[in-house]
Amino acid sequence: LAKTTQPISMDSYEGQEVNITCSHNNIATNDYITWYQQFPSQGPRFIIQGYKTKVTNEVASLFIPADRKSSTLSLPRVSLSDTAVYYCLGGYQKVTFGTGTKLQVIP
């Protein structure tokens, strides 16, 4: 299973683009990278998934370089409601979410 490493916390002002990078050096050939968001007192919520290059949906973009040893979740123009913990997962079994990155959006 791919072990992931993310920054513990990040701060950003409202309206800015936020990039959260996750490293997954031992990701397997057939592993996808998945990102989840968790608000306080709620269960995690799926944001986006990718295998390589770039994936975009209505919420975020996910950039994965050719070597796939890292990925970057990009949140465009964050608002206060984007304050949450963001988890990066490698592999498909969703075995462990790690500690995630706590994003604090500042007015």
Next chain:
Amino acid sequence: DTAVSQTPKYLVTQMGNDKSIKCEQNLGHDTMYWYKQDSKKFLKIMFSYNNKELIINETVPNRFSPKSPDKAHLNLHINSLELGDSAVYFCASSQVLGDAEAFFGQGTRLTVV
């Protein structure tokens, strides 16, 4: 209509007691999970079931016993509760095993005193 619902939302109980947490999903998914989130917010899988069959059983004390009466339900029974069992327990489901997108319940905050 809540997709994944678990009850109760809060549970306070004494050490040594036995308790159950119920989970139901109305999404028609094949796979259901139980996760434990401790005080440091580390979220780890405990069990996963696919079509009522146990697929993943992580290193969890055998005081924890999941039961899946049908595809839509996965209950968690805990015997002889200990202080270290205090945590938030999340139930989740996904359409099939290996599906990236899982839907989580609101969580059950268990406090053992």
